[in-house]
Amino acid sequence: MSGDFLGLSADIWIILAAAVVTYFTRFGGYLIFARIKNIPPRLNVALNAVPAAVITTLVAPGFVQGGIAEIITLVTCIILGLRLPMMVMFLIGWVMIVVLRSIGI
Amino acid sequence: MNSPWQNYIVGFRESLPAVLSAAPFGLLFGALAIDNGLTPGEALLMSAAVFGGASQMVGIQLFSSNAAAWLIVFSIFAVNFRHILYSASIGRHLGDFTPMQKVLAFFLLVDPIYAASEFRIENRQKIRFSWYLGMGSSMYIFWTVMTGIGALFGSLIRNPEAVGIDFLFPIYFLGLLLGFRKRPNWMPVVIASGLGSIVAYQTVGSPWHVSIGALAGILAAVLLPLQNDPQTDPVPLSGGPEDMG
Numbered sequence: 001m002s003g004d005f006l007g008l009s010a011d012i013w014i015i016l017a018a019a020v021v022t023y024f025t026r027f028g029g030y031l032i033f034a035r036i037k038n039i040p041p042r043l044n045v046a047l048n049a050v051p052a053a054v055i056t057t058l059v060a061p062g063f064v065q066g067g068i069a070e071i072i073t074l075v076t077c078i079i080l081g082l083r084l085p086m087m088v089m090f091l092i093g094w095v096m097i098v099v100l101r102s103i104g105i
Numbered sequence: 106m107n108s109p110w111q112n113y114i115v116g117f118r119e120s121l122p123a124v125l126s127a128a129p130f131g132l133l134f135g136a137l138a139i140d141n142g143l144t145p146g147e148a149l150l151m152s153a154a155v156f157g158g159a160s161q162m163v164g165i166q167l168f169s170s171n172a173a174a175w176l177i178v179f180s181i182f183a184v185n186f187r188h189i190l191y192s193a194s195i196g197r198h199l200g201d202f203t204p205m206q207k208v209l210a211f212f213l214l215v216d217p218i219y220a221a222s223e224f225r226i227e228n229r230q231k232i233r234f235s236w237y238l239g240m241g242s243s244m245y246i247f248w249t250v251m252t253g254i255g256a257l258f259g260s261l262i263r264n265p266e267a268v269g270i271d272f273l274f275p276i277y278f279l280g281l282l283l284g285f286r287k288r289p290n291w292m293p294v295v296i297a298s299g300l301g302s303i304v305a306y307q308t309v310g311s312p313w314h315v316s317i318g319a320l321a322g323i324l325a326a327v328l329l330p331l332q333n334d335p336q337t338d339p340v341p342l343s344g345g346p347e348d349m350g
Contacts (some may be wrong), residue, residue, distance in 0.1 A: 003241050010174065010204070011143065011147055011168070012150065014164075014174050014178060015150055015154060017157070017174075017178045018151070018154075018160070018178050018181040018182075019155045019183070020183070021178055021181060022155050022156070022160065022181060022182070022185045023194070023211070023212060025182065025185040025187075025188040026185075026188045026191070026192050026211045026212060027191055027207075027208075027211040027212075028192065029189035029191060029192035029194070029196065030192040030193060030195075030196030031212065032193070041331050042327055042331070044344065045327055045329075045331065046323050046326060046327050046333065047186065047187070047190060047308050048183075048288060048326070049294045049323045049327075050186045050187065050290055050345055051184065051186075051187055051224070051285055052182050052285045052288060052294045052295055052300045053294050053318070053319040053322025053323050053326070054180065054184055054297070054298075054319045054320075054322075055163075055281055055282045055285070056282060056294070056299050056318065056322060057192030057298050057301070057314055057317075057318030057319055057322075058163060058274065059275050059278045060298070060299040060300075060302045060306075060314075060316065061283060061302060061306045061314060062272075063274035064303055065306070066272075067162075070234060070275075072256070073274075074279060074331035077140050077276055077279050078283070080109070081279060081283040082286075086281075087126065087129070087207055089276075089280055090273075090276055090277060090280055093276040093279075094269055094273060094276065096267040097269040097272045097276070098267075098268060101266070101267070101269070102267075103126070
């Protein structure tokens with residue numbers, strides 16, 4: 001990203017804009033839904049689906065862009081993640097990818 | 106009845122498990138931000154101004170893939186969208202707060218604080234501003250400090266691939282995703298988003314796979330038959346370490 005506006009870089013403006021929209025999500029629900037007693041069920045369902053839908057798209061390409069080491073690590077992490085705390089799974093996954101890559105898989 | 110200072114200390118103490126869980130991710134965010142081309146100052150600014158772990162991770166990954174500015178901002182908005190439900194829910198219980206206190210309180214409304222607040226409401230304890238500030242200020246300070254430390258060390262890493270740094274994102278997001286698995290429609294949403302994003306990734310390319318895949322998942326949830334869910338207050342799915350904000 002390049003190009004300055006009012007003496008600040010594009011990166012800075014993006015971060016500030018991200019801060020504004022984030023603050024809106026934290027205050028906006030109070031402002032908007034405080035007046036509505038019932039959120040329409042379909043809207044509620046859509047809102048509930050947002051986090052899983054967005055985050056999935058950040059994981060899924062890992063299955064097609066990486067090699068065998070990446071796929072083995074992800075599959076192992078899914079199995080571990082269903083049973084172990086997130087932090088433990090994360091650390092095991094980290095060790096796995098380093099080891100698998102270093103032995104040339 | 107406790108003094109405000111005592112309430113502040115209670116809130117500060119209650120924040121410690123969440124602070125400890127989030128600390129590694131603050132370090133990680135700082136290190137990855139550098140790896141993805143941000144300066145240490147920008148990384149700090151992002152933690153101090155956005156204050157939302159998962160959305161910051163998403164944001165810097167899009168930064169590095171040279172995504173359009175609006176897409177970065179929109180993705181951060183999308184990841185934080187659930188906070189709309191938090192503030193709608195918690196807002197009904199902040200009657201004792203002055204307007205200025207609400208302005209600050211909503212800025213600090215990250216998952217652990219939301220969860221702890223709901224817990225107090227459940228136990229018929231009042232949410233006092235001093236308690237809320239104790240918990241919120243603690244999380245905020247530690248999050249930004251950890252980001253700074255991570256950024257300092259991140260610039261020292263010469264070959265991120267050899268130490269697996271480049272692959273921590275997918276692992277991290279996978280853990281985050283599994284933390285949401287109790288949510289209704291989780292499996293169909295994940296399958297639809299996963300397939301949608303992979304197809305889009307192979308055809309249209311990055312970073313469009315994010316928005317296209319996410320839309321596929323949301324659409325799947327909307328098209329499925331409605332489940333009877335009497336629960337109206339959204340409850341965070343994991344009070345775990347995975348999500349700071």
